[in-house]
Amino acid sequence: MRPSLLDPLFAPITSLAGVGPKVATLIERVLPADLGDRAARAGDLPFLLPNSVIDRRNRPGIAYAAEGAIVTLDVRIDRHQPPPRGNRSVPYRVYAHDDTGEITLTFFHAHAAYLDKAMPEGEQVVVSGRMEWFNGRPSMVHPDHIALASEAHNLPLVEPVYPLTAGLSGKVLRRAVAQALERVPVLPEWQDGAFMRKHSFPDFRAALERVHNPADPLDVAVEGAAWRRLAYDELLAGQVSLALVRAKVRRLSGRPLTGDGRVVEKLRAALPYSLTRSQEAALAEILADLAEPERMLRLLQGDVGSGKTVVALLAMARAVEAGGQAALMAPTEILARQHLATIAPLAAQAGLKTAILTGREKGRERTETLAGLAGGSIDIVVGTHALFQGSVTFRNLVFAVVDEQHRFGVHQRLAITAKGDAPDMLVMTATPIPRTLVLTAFGDMDTSKLTEKPAGRQPIRTVTLPLERLDELVGRIRDAVAEGQKIYWICPLVEESEEIKLMSAEDRFASLKPIFGDRLGLVHGRMKGADKDEAMRAFKEGDTRVLIATTVIEVGVDVPDATIMVIEHAERFGLAQLHQLRGRVGRGDKPSSCVLLYKDPLGETAKRRLSVMRETEDGFVIAEEDLKLRGEGEVLGTRQSGTPGFQIARIEAHGDLLEAARDDARLILSQDPELQSQRGEALRLLLYLFGRDEAVRLLRAG
The missing domain is CATH 2.40.50.140 (Nucleic acid-binding proteins)
Known part of the structure; x- marks a missing residue:
């Protein structure tokens, strides 16, 4: 039960004077909290911090x-x-x-x-x-x-200025925030006294008062003591809840996975190449984790094309040697099928039985797969989140691999955990994540990095080109098609929209059709699964040579002989996305190039992005730059998907507090795993304040 002390903060914002349903809807638009499907509460308002001040x-x-x-x-x-x-x-x-x-x-x-x-x-x-x-x-x-x-x-001599939306006046919002602030009770201190003194932190309520009723512009500064105090509270809430999930997940486990090496050796023999140094190192770390009685939770980071799937396959083979089953879960059907295409032929040579399970398998095929999983005849299954629905049972799932983690929140990790007898878990991501963000989103995980490209991969030449020179580009692509090359052409939209005048995939397809005829293909997110697969197959097999696409192909599509990537309106894409898209070429032995088409005039950020793309192919460098240019919520994909879009903390300003929060959380839980001490009780209040109720429920579930 939530402590009654916090009840006033959990009342809907319409309980504040002057906030009716209409104003409530406007306020919800400016709140930094990820409301999901709940209505805004009074307790969300104190965390709406001013973005500047008027000094009177x-x-x-x-x-x-x-x-x-x-x-x-x-x-x-x-x-x-x-x-x-x-x-x-x-x-x-x-x-x-x-x-x-x-x-x-x-x-x-x-x-x-x-x-x-x-x-x-x-x-x-x-x-x-x-x-x-x-x-x-x-x-x-x-x-x-x-x-x-x-x-x-x-x-107010120093007047706070809040983010506003059309129809919402600053006065109305200030009044609502002031009322919500009055409801914040005096709470017991959950921070360590010595740490607070070292950083001159005020107490929680005083920090809120100081930021909302500043006496000096410094009181509202992101680097000021009041804001840093609140940022640390938020980071600590996040790290404590991740540590609780980790503890719960670890507690459930307890069996070492060891094998005699037979299957793993057969697989290595079937590979047409030898592993890179960093693949060997990552595999060694994973196998060492599997041999331990504690459950593995490891993040495998590797740039596009660094060979993560092969490392995962060798690890899955170890799980099968140990007498269990393994599952690989991908965020989309295209990706799941592609993983299967990579894994199945190699697995067959090592005598392993593989299967696929997505929303599309129906009827007899599905029934047979379900029977094979329940009976244990299927060793490795690849699929989408359909793998973890109620109707699917495994005979003995001991190892789960999740691809592209930032699309899966903590809840999904717990759902997977429930499917087997607490399977070991490996999470793979092709989006290199800056170190600070690894801590926020995956503070509960150990990490391995793949830093080299597999042998034979060619560097990619990146050039920028203004849209005015489009005809020149089309001419060059015509020559490339005549030489038998394959080209991706990415557009930002599926169809032209009224608001944004950008070239859409459908318009670009229509404009290039007279030139390339039936050598031109089209794939986008609104097409039916079967049509998408058909468009990809035609491109892969060379029936079409130029594929117009939206960012559907951003993650994981593999056509090794594609050599040119054109990205139209490149200024509209984030760095991470540009890097992902570029990684779709340069996968074979031919030199490749990436053309970033942009529309003048470019803003400062867009200019910087395009020049970073020209300067480096290193995903980790690009990720750090991306974080500087965009802030944390964007780097991990959408803010809504259970990722750390913070309300108060700004990673670029408060990164130093993040490591302190992680260490603090680990120390607290090692001494007081159920949060029952005096400080533990106060920390439970902190978890509720920052919407981490699930973590408190884990405490009760034990």
């Missing part, structure tokens, strides 16, 4: 106030001049003065009664807003704040 401490006096400056003035009201009756186009003017000069306060469509009450003639008043000078006369149009001198202490 400048009080120069009327005569010394610069044009365009935001100033606060102490003035005496001289007289009101309402517009003539029936003429709303003339503004309402209020004249005032201080010791240095006179000023006109101007209001359009004003409510006379309100202004009379706010600024009575003869009274001392404080106004704050932007100064304007017309023909040497100072004026202020619609001051942001007006207060009688006796109430001036209520004026």
Whole structure:
């Protein structure tokens, strides 16, 4: 049960005064929390931190106030001049003065009664807003704040500015945040005292107060003590929950997987090449993990084409030697079928039986596969998440490989865990993930890296080309087709949309059809599975030579003799995605090239991205650059898929706190695995505050 102390924060935001269903919907748009399918709560608002401030401490006096400056003035009201009756186009003017000069306060469509009450003639008043000078006369149009001198202490001198959306006013949002802030109870401290002193952290509530009611712009700075305190809370909540998942997953296990090496040796003999040094090292780490009684949780990172699948296959062979079954799960059907194409012929030579299971297998084929898994006659199964649905049972699943992890959240890891007797798990990703993000998303995993390309792979020449030179490019591609080369041509959209004027796959296909005729193919995400497979088959076998595609082919599609990759509107893609797409060529023994077509004028970020692509092919360098340019939520794919899109922490500013949070979480749980100490109880509150309720449930489930 959630502690009742937190109930006020878990009430819907519509329980706040002035927040009806319409305003609630607008506020939900600006909240950093990943709401999933729940409604926003009052407790989400304190974590909506200001993105800047307006500093109103400048009080120069009327005569010394610069044009365009935001100033606060102490003035005496001289007289009101309402517009003539029936003429709303003339503004309402209020004249005032201080010791240095006179000023006109101007209001359009004003409510006379309100202004009379706010600024009575003869009274001392404080106004704050932007100064304007017309023909040497100072004026202020619609001051942001007006207060009688006796109430001036209520004026926010450093005013926080929140992210807004159309239809939501800053005033309404500030009022809602202030009310939510009042509901934050005084909570027991969950941070280590010595750590707090070292970093001069305020307590949790004081940190929130300081950021939302700043006395100085520093209070709202990402590197200021208040923001860092809150970022550390969020990182700690994340690391504690990952560590709890890890502990749960590890606790469930306990059997070493060792074999006599027969099957593994047969497989090695069947390979047409020898493994690279880093493949050998990664395989050794995995086999050592499998031999331990604790359950393996390992992340295998390797750039596109670095040979992860083969390492996974050799590891799966070890699991079969030990008397169990292995499963390989891919995020899409195209990928699952491709893994099978790589694995099945090699496995057959080593005497292993393989099968595939996706949403498409129906009828007898499906029934036979299910029977083979339950009976144990199938050694290795490849599939999509259909593998882990209720109807699928394994005789003895001991090893699961998950491809492209960032599409799978922690929940899926637990679902897989439930399928076997807690299978060992290897996660593979072709998106090189910067070290800091490995900690946030996979803080519960050990990592292996594949850093070399397999022998025989050619470097890829990358060039950038403005769209104006498209005809030249088409001419070059015509020559390449005549020489028998294969070309990918990537477009950002499936069909042209009203809002964005970009070339879509369907339009580009239509424009190139007269030139390439039936040598041209098309594949995109809205096509039926069978049509996609057919388009890929035709390209692979050379019936078509130019394949127009959307980013469907970004991950894992393998056509070794494709040598040219054209990416249209390259400025619209992130670095990681450009790198993934480029990795689809250069897989054979012929030199390959990648053409980044862009539309001028380019923004700074797009320029930097394209030049990084020209400078390096190293996925890890590219990932670090990508993190600098885009921030963490984007690098791991969408923010919604259970990835660390943080509410408060900014990896580029708070990376140093991340390692501290991981070490702290591991230390806490080694001493207090059930979080029952005084600090443990406080940490449970922290987990609830940051929406990590699942982790608290794991504690109860034991």
